[in-house]
Every structure is written in structure tokens, then in C-alpha cells.
Amino acid sequence: MKKWLAIGIALPFILSGCSDGKTESSKSNHLEAVPASQKYSQLATSQAALEKDSPIVVTVIKQNQENETLSTVSIKKIHKDTTQKLNISDQIAVLESDGTDVQLNGKPIPQDYYKKMEVGNSYRLYIRASTSGNNYVLTNDFLSKYPTAKVAHEELLNQNGQSGKSSYEELYYTIYDNMYKK
Numbered sequence: 001m002k003k004w005l006a007i008g009i010a011l012p013f014i015l016s017g018c019s020d021g022k023t024e025s026s027k028s029n030h031l032e033a034v035p036a037s038q039k040y041s042q043l044a045t046s047q048a049a050l051e052k053d054s055p056i057v058v059t060v061i062k063q064n065q066e067n068e069t070l071s072t073v074s075i076k077k078i079h080k081d082t083t084q085k086l087n088i089s090d091q092i093a094v095l096e097s098d099g100t101d102v103q104l105n106g107k108p109i110p111q112d113y114y115k116k117m118e119v120g121n122s123y124r125l126y127i128r129a130s131t132s133g134n135n136y137v138l139t140n141d142f143l144s145k146y147p148t149a150k151v152a153h154e155e156l157l158n159q160n161g162q163s164g165k166s167s168y169e170e171l172y173y174t175i176y177d178n179m180y181k182k
Contacts, residue, residue, distance in 0.1 A: 044140045047175045054126035054139040055082040062117040069096055093135035114142045115158050122148040146176050
């Protein structure tokens with residue numbers, strides 16, 4: 001009788017341990033939004049810092065939108081790949097900016113300025129492999145995505161009725177303009 005009681009008590013713990021292992025492995029492919037304050041201690045303050053902080057720099061074409069924050073892109077050119085895992089024509093998933101409370105020079109950056117990639121358009125991305133799934137993330141939030149087509153500054157970021165330019169907008173525009181000087 002005591003033997004059956006012990007088995008009865010131990011069995012739920014054993015079974016829950018087994019099911020937790022399955023849940024854990026499925027979590028590795030599940031994307032969870034992480035507040036940007038946990039993703040970035042600070043953002044790059046120059047183009048050189050952006051390039052140094054980014055293990056991967058690629059030119060891509062957006063293929064489709066997998067969900068609200070995950071985009072599929074096709075690699076057209078590899079400018080830098082310290083991982084040596086990417087090839088031209090590879091399709092990768094990129095988690096677009098969805099963070100809040102990102103700091104630049106000690107000041108919070110509103111995330112509603114981020115303009116998501118559009119299907120069929122080409123972009124230069126500064127990315128790294130994600131630590132929470134089989135995808136890639138922007139290394140420096142909104143500073144990590146630039147259209148390769150020349151467009152007016154007003155079309156690069158969502159303005160949402162804001163007047164005047166902040167220091168992060170100026171840095172974004174400077175990096176964008178420098179792409180065409182090389």
C-alpha cells in the first residue's frame with residue numbers, strides 16, 4: 001500500500017518534469033517581445049560604433065511579414081559576417097523593432113518613430129543572431145535599418161506629428177546620407 005502511495009505521489013512530478021522538457025524545447029522557437037531596455041544598454045552614437053557593434057551587415061529585400069514583428073528577408077549582398085554562416089540568396093527572419101524605452105544619450109526614444117520594412121523594398125541591415133530563436137535582431141534598434149533607395153529624410157522615420165529633430169533623428173539621417181558617399 002505504501003509503495004502505491006509513493007508511486008502515486010511521485011508520478012505527477014515525474015510527468016510534469018517530462019512535459020516541461022517538451023515545453024522548453026518548443027519555447028526556443030517562440031519569439032517573445034523583450035523590452036528594448038533589456039536589449040540595449042545604449043545605442044551607437046556614430047556610424048563607426050554601429051558597424052563595430054554589428055557582427056552582420058547585409059543588404060536584403062523584404063519578402064514577407066511572418067507576424068506583427070517578424071519579417072522574412074532575402075540576402076542580396078553581405079558587407080560583413082563575422083559568423084560566416086550566411087550566404088547570398090539565403091532567406092532569414094528578422095525581428096523588427098518593437099521595444100520601448102530605448103535610451104540614446106540618456107534620453108528615451110519613442111518607438112513609434114520606427115518604420116517597418118516594406119515587402120519588395122531593399123534595405124541595409126545591421127544585425128546579430130537572436131538569443132531567443134532561429135532569427136536575427138537589429139543590433140541598435142532603429143539605427144540598424146536603412147533603405148537602399150535614396151528617399152527624402154521625411155520618409156525614413158514615422159513622424160507622428162512631432163516637430164523639430166532630435167539628436168537620434170540627426171544621427172540616423174547622417175548615417176543614411178553616409179551610405180551614399182561610399
